[in-house]
Amino acid sequence: EMNGVELWHHLKAAHPHLHFVFASGYAPETLPDTQAISRASILSKPFNLQTLQTAIDHKEKVT
Numbered sequence: 001e002m003n004g005v006e007l008w009h010h011l012k013a014a015h016p017h018l019h020f021v022f023a024s025g026y027a028p029e030t031l032p033d034t035q036a037i038s039r040a041s042i043l044s045k046p047f048n049l050q051t052l053q054t055a056i057d058h059k060e061k062v063t
Contacts, residue, residue: 005033019059023047 002010008020021041024031028042041055 003032005031005037008037009033021052021055021059 004022004024008022011018011020020037021043022031022037023043023045025045028044031037031042041059043051043055
């Protein structure tokens with residue numbers, strides 16, 4: 001069993017070009033390994049579909 005950040009590390013190692021959007025009920029600064037995931041979008045729950053779409057659109061523009 002692993003948390004989302006641990007899963008992210010495994011997936012990034014296997015697929016370095018994947019983009020991620022994290023969703024958490026915790027404040028971003030309290031997440032483990034925040035510095036490592038600083039390039040990923042972090043959404044605080046609750047969020048609406050427009051906020052999610054904006055995060056996805058931003059990731060698509062970066063590539």
